[in-house]
Amino acid sequence: MFKNTATTQHKKSFLTSVQLIVIFYLLSVLVATILLSLPVGHNEGVELKFIDALFTAVSAVSVTGLTSVSISETFNHVGVILLALICQIGGIGVMTLGTAVWLLIGKRIGMRERQLIMTDQNQSTLAGLVQLMKQILALIIGIEVVGTVLFFILFQSYYDTEVEVLYHAFFAAVTATTNAGFDITGSSLIPFRHDYLVQIVTMLLITSGAIGFPVLVEINNFIKERKYLERYTFTLFTKVTTTTFAILVVTGAIGFYVLEMNAFFEGKSWHESFFYSMFQSVTTRSGGLSTMDISQLTVPTMLFLSIMMFIGASPSSVGGGIRTTTFAVALLAILFYAKGRNTIKIFKREIYPEDIQKSFIVIIVAMVLCTSSTIILAITDPMPIEYLFFEVCSAFGTTGLSTGITGQLSATGKVILMLLMFIGRIGVLSFLFIIRGKTVTEHIHYPKEKLIIGQ
Amino acid sequence: MFKNTATTQHKKSFLTSVQLIVIFYLLSVLVATILLSLPVGHNEGVELKFIDALFTAVSAVSVTGLTSVSISETFNHVGVILLALICQIGGIGVMTLGTAVWLLIGKRIGMRERQLIMTDQNQSTLAGLVQLMKQILALIIGIEVVGTVLFFILFQSYYDTEVEVLYHAFFAAVTATTNAGFDITGSSLIPFRHDYLVQIVTMLLITSGAIGFPVLVEINNFIKERKYLERYTFTLFTKVTTTTFAILVVTGAIGFYVLEMNAFFEGKSWHESFFYSMFQSVTTRSGGLSTMDISQLTVPTMLFLSIMMFIGASPSSVGGGIRTTTFAVALLAILFYAKGRNTIKIFKREIYPEDIQKSFIVIIVAMVLCTSSTIILAITDPMPIEYLFFEVCSAFGTTGLSTGITGQLSATGKVILMLLMFIGRIGVLSFLFIIRGKTVTEHIHYPKEKLIIGQ
Ligand SMILES: [K+]
Numbered sequence: 001m002f003k004n005t006a007t008t009q010h011k012k013s014f015l016t017s018v019q020l021i022v023i024f025y026l027l028s029v030l031v032a033t034i035l036l037s038l039p040v041g042h043n044e045g046v047e048l049k050f051i052d053a054l055f056t057a058v059s060a061v062s063v064t065g066l067t068s069v070s071i072s073e074t075f076n077h078v079g080v081i082l083l084a085l086i087c088q089i090g091g092i093g094v095m096t097l098g099t100a101v102w103l104l105i106g107k108r109i110g111m112r113e114r115q116l117i118m119t120d121q122n123q124s125t126l127a128g129l130v131q132l133m134k135q136i137l138a139l140i141i142g143i144e145v146v147g148t149v150l151f152f153i154l155f156q157s158y159y160d161t162e163v164e165v166l167y168h169a170f171f172a173a174v175t176a177t178t179n180a181g182f183d184i185t186g187s188s189l190i191p192f193r194h195d196y197l198v199q200i201v202t203m204l205l206i207t208s209g210a211i212g213f214p215v216l217v218e219i220n221n222f223i224k225e226r227k228y229l230e231r232y233t234f235t236l237f238t239k240v241t242t243t244t245f246a247i248l249v250v251t252g253a254i255g256f257y258v259l260e261m262n263a264f265f266e267g268k269s270w271h272e273s274f275f276y277s278m279f280q281s282v283t284t285r286s287g288g289l290s291t292m293d294i295s296q297l298t299v300p301t302m303l304f305l306s307i308m309m310f311i312g313a314s315p316s317s318v319g320g321g322i323r324t325t326t327f328a329v330a331l332l333a334i335l336f337y338a339k340g341r342n343t344i345k346i347f348k349r350e351i352y353p354e355d356i357q358k359s360f361i362v363i364i365v366a367m368v369l370c371t372s373s374t375i376i377l378a379i380t381d382p383m384p385i386e387y388l389f390f391e392v393c394s395a396f397g398t399t400g401l402s403t404g405i406t407g408q409l410s411a412t413g414k415v416i417l418m419l420l421m422f423i424g425r426i427g428v429l430s431f432l433f434i435i436r437g438k439t440v441t442e443h444i445h446y447p448k449e450k451l452i453i454g455q
Numbered sequence: 456m457f458k459n460t461a462t463t464q465h466k467k468s469f470l471t472s473v474q475l476i477v478i479f480y481l482l483s484v485l486v487a488t489i490l491l492s493l494p495v496g497h498n499e500g501v502e503l504k505f506i507d508a509l510f511t512a513v514s515a516v517s518v519t520g521l522t523s524v525s526i527s528e529t530f531n532h533v534g535v536i537l538l539a540l541i542c543q544i545g546g547i548g549v550m551t552l553g554t555a556v557w558l559l560i561g562k563r564i565g566m567r568e569r570q571l572i573m574t575d576q577n578q579s580t581l582a583g584l585v586q587l588m589k590q591i592l593a594l595i596i597g598i599e600v601v602g603t604v605l606f607f608i609l610f611q612s613y614y615d616t617e618v619e620v621l622y623h624a625f626f627a628a629v630t631a632t633t634n635a636g637f638d639i640t641g642s643s644l645i646p647f648r649h650d651y652l653v654q655i656v657t658m659l660l661i662t663s664g665a666i667g668f669p670v671l672v673e674i675n676n677f678i679k680e681r682k683y684l685e686r687y688t689f690t691l692f693t694k695v696t697t698t699t700f701a702i703l704v705v706t707g708a709i710g711f712y713v714l715e716m717n718a719f720f721e722g723k724s725w726h727e728s729f730f731y732s733m734f735q736s737v738t739t740r741s742g743g744l745s746t747m748d749i750s751q752l753t754v755p756t757m758l759f760l761s762i763m764m765f766i767g768a769s770p771s772s773v774g775g776g777i778r779t780t781t782f783a784v785a786l787l788a789i790l791f792y793a794k795g796r797n798t799i800k801i802f803k804r805e806i807y808p809e810d811i812q813k814s815f816i817v818i819i820v821a822m823v824l825c826t827s828s829t830i831i832l833a834i835t836d837p838m839p840i841e842y843l844f845f846e847v848c849s850a851f852g853t854t855g856l857s858t859g860i861t862g863q864l865s866a867t868g869k870v871i872l873m874l875l876m877f878i879g880r881i882g883v884l885s886f887l888f889i890i891r892g893k894t895v896t897e898h899i900h901y902p903k904e905k906l907i908i909g910q
C-alpha cells in the first residue's frame with residue numbers, strides 16, 4: 001500500500017529524529033515551566049498556578065501564543081525576557097529538528113541545499129544537526145536584529161525611555177519572527193491598529209518565520225548567486241509552498257473582507273479595510289498577533305479564520321497546522337483525480353504518490369483530532385461552539401489567536417489545547433510516527449479483493 | 456498517481472452510469488415536484504410554496520426525510536401515498552444505478568453474485584440494469600410486505616379503523632425500509648417511544664435498507680444454499696460493511712448514552728435508556744425516524760450524532776453519507792500506516808491501493824463540503840452552529856433527523872441542503888465523476904520531485 005523508499009538505515013534515523021523532537025519538546029516544556037514559575041519573573045502579588053505555568057510553557061515552546069493568563073500583568077521584564085528566550089529556543093529547535101527529520105529520510109531540499117547544509121548520509125546525524133541549527137539560528141537572529149532596529153525606530157513615539165523602546169522593540173521582533181504571538185501590550189497589536197509601518201514590518205517578520213527554513217535558504221542563495229548565474233532553479237518545494245502561502249494570504253484577506261463587509265468594515269476607509277484584512281490574514285498563517293478584537297467578529301468569519309489557521313504555515317517553519325504543502329498537494333490530487341488524470345503535474349514536475357498519500361492522511365487525522373477536541377471541549381467547557389472550534393484550530397495551527405476564552409477554560413480544556421499545540425507544532429506525521437513500530441517485512445500475502453467506496 | 460485498471464470500455468460504461476444516475480435523479484425530482492404540487496394531494500386550505508414542494512421532492516427522491524413543511528398537516532391520504540411511491544422509486548432507483556455503476560466498472564460483487572445478477576460484460580448495460588432492478592425491487596418489496604403485516608398487527612391499538620391501521624402500517628413500513636424518514640404522525644416515532652416491538656421492527660427494516668443490496672443478496676444466497684454447502688464464503692465487501700455497520704451501531708448507542716447520561720437519561724429505566732440509545736443510533740445510519748425530540752439534546756450529543764450521520768450507511772443501499780466501507784478503509788489505512796505496515800490485511804484479504812486512495816478522497820471532499828455548507832448557512836441563516844452542522848450532516852447523510860430548523864431556513868439555505876442531499880445520495884465519487892472528463896492518455900512526463908508533507 002505505502003511504498004517505503006527509505007532503507008532501514010533511513011527508517012532508523014527517522015525514528016530517532018522523531019524521538020529527538022519529542023524529547024527536545026518535553027524537556028523544553030519542563031525547563032520552561034520551571035523558569036516561568038520562578039517568582040523573580042513575576043510582577044508583585046502575582047500567584048501563577050501550575051496549570052497556567054505549564055500552559056504558558058507549552059504555548060511558548062510551540063510558539064503558539066495562546067495564554068490562560070495576561071502576560072503583561074503576570075510577568076515583569078525578567079519574566080518577559082525569559083519568555084522571549086523560550087520562544088526562540090522552541091521556534092528554532094523544533095524547526096531544526098523538523099528539517100532534520102525531513103533531510104534524514106532522504107528527502108533532500110536539492111543539490112544546492114545539500115552542499116550548503118552539508119548534511120550528507122555519510123555525516124553523522126548529530127554533526128548535521130549542529131550545522132543545520134547554526135544555519136537556522138544565524139538566519140533567524142539576523143532577521144530579528146533587523147526587526148528590532150526597525151521597531152526601535154518606529155516605537156520612538158510610543159514609549160518614554162529608550163530602554164523601554166528597546167525592550168518593546170526586542171520583544172515585538174522576537175514574537176513576530178518566531179511567530180510566538182505573545183504580546184506585552186495587554187491587547188496584542190491593537191494599539192498599533194493605525195500604524196501601518198509597524199504592521200508592515202510585523203507582517204514581513206511573521207512571513208519570514210512561517211514561510212519555511214528551506215525557502216529562506218534558497219532565497220539567500222538566490223541573492224548571493226545571481227551575480228554569477230543567469231538561471232537559478234528554485235526547488236519544487238519552494239515554488240509550491242511559496243505559491244500556496246501567497247494564495248492563502250490573498251484568499252484570507254479577501255474572504256475576511258467579504259465576510260465582515262457589512263459588519264466590522266462598515267464605515268471604514270479603504271486603507272483601514274486593506275490593512276485590517278491583510279494583517280488578520282497573514283496572522284492566521286501562524287503569527288497570532290492581531291490588530292482587532294477577534295471576539296467581535298461574526299460567526300462565519302470565525303469559522304473561516306479557523307479553517308485558515310487549521311491549514312497553517314509552511315513545513316520546516318516556526319508554524320503549525322497541516323502545513324501549506326499538505327493542503328496544496330491534497331487539493332491538486334483531488335482536482336486531478338476528478339479530471340481523470342493519472343499524475344499531478346505542477347511546475348514541470350510530478351508529485352510522488354507517497355506524498356499524496358501522506359497529505360491525505362495528515363488532513364484526515366487532523367480533521368478527526370480537531371473535531372473530537374471540539375466535542376470534548378463542548379462537554380468540559382460549555383461555550384458557543386464557534387469559540388471552542390476557533391480555539392482548537394488556533395492551538396492546532398499554533399497560531400495563538402483567541403476569542404478570549406483561554407483563561408476561562410477548565411483544566412481538562414487546557415490539557416486538550418496543550419496536546420493540540422504539541423501535535424500541531426511537531427506535525428501530524430511526526431505524531432503518527434511516535435506510535436509507529438518497526439517496519440515489518442511482511443511475508444504473508446493474501447489475495448486482493450475490491451470494495452465499494454462511497455458509491 | 457491513480458491506477459486506472461478499468462479499460463476504456465469500462466470507463467465509458469461508468470461515465471454513462473453516473474450520467475444515468477444524475478438524469479434519473481433530476482427527472483424524478485421534476486416529476487415528484489409536480490406530483491407533490493397537485494392540489495388533489497393537499498389538505499384543505501394548504502398552499503404549498505414552490506421551494507417547499509421542490510424541497511420535499513428532493514428529500515423524497517434522496518430518501519432523506521428532511522421537511523420544510525409538516526407532512527401530516529400538508530398532505531392528505533392521496534398526497535402521502537404519492538410521497539411513499541416517490542420514496543420507493545428514489546430509494547430503489549438510485550440503489551440500482553449505484554450498484555450498476557459499481558458492477559460496470561468491473562468491480563463485481565463476487566463470482567456467486569455475478570452468476571446471480573447476470574451482469575456480465577458481454578451483456579448490454581440496459582438488460583443488466585433491468586435484471587438488477589427486478590432483484591432489488593423483489594427484495595425490498597418483500598421486506599416491506601413483511602413490515603406492513605407486522606405493523607398492521609402492532610398498530611391495532613393505535614388507530615380506530617382497519618383502513619387507518621393499514622394506511623399507517625403501509626407508510627411506516629415503506630418509510631422505514633427505504634430509510635425515507637418521513638412521518639405522518641406529526642412527531643416521528645415519539646408516539647411509539649414506549650412501544651419496543653414497534654421500535655424493534657422499525658430498526659430491523661431500517662437496517663435492511665441501509666445495510667446494502669449486495670449484503671441482502673448474499674444473505675439470501677446463504678439461507679438458500681446452506682442446505683447443500685458446508686461452507687459459504689461471504690465476500691470481503693459484506694464482511695467489512697456488516698462489521699462496520701455493527702460497530703457503528705454499538706458505538707453510536709454507547710456514545711449517545713454516555714453523552715446524555717446526566718441529561719436526557721436522568722431518571723430513566725435501563726430498558727428505556729437501552730431502547731432510546733439503540734434506536735437513535737440505528738436511525739443515524741440513515742433512517743431518520745426518531746423516538747425523541749432531537750432539539751432537547753446537549754451540544755456534544757448533537758455534534759456526535761452529526762458525525763455518525765456524516766458516516767452514513769453502506770454503499771449500494773438506500774442511505775447516504777461517506778458510507779461505512781469508506782470510513783472503515785480510511786481508518787484501517789491510517790492505523791496500518793501508523794504501524795508501519797505496507798498493506799492492509801483484513802479477513803485474510805488485502806485491500807487495493809486504489810480503494811484506499813478513493814476513500815481518502817471521498818472523506819476529504821465530504822468534509823470540505825459539509826464545513827463550507829455550514830459556513831454558508833451561518834451567513835444566510837444565523838442560528839446556533841450545532842443546529843446548522845447537524846442539519847448539514849443530516850442532509851449529506853440523507854438521514855433526515857433535524858433539530859426542527861428546516862422550515863425556518865432561507866431559500867438559499869434550503870438550496871444548500873438540497874444539493875447536499877443530492878451529493879450524499881449519489882455518493883461523493885459519483886459526484887466527482889460528473890465533472891470528470893475523458894481520461895487523458897498522458898504522453899508528457901516530468902521528473903518526480905519530493906515535497907515536505909505535514910512536518
Ligand atoms: K503563533
Ligand SMILES: [K+]
Nearest residue numbers: 519636743854
Ligand atoms: K433518511
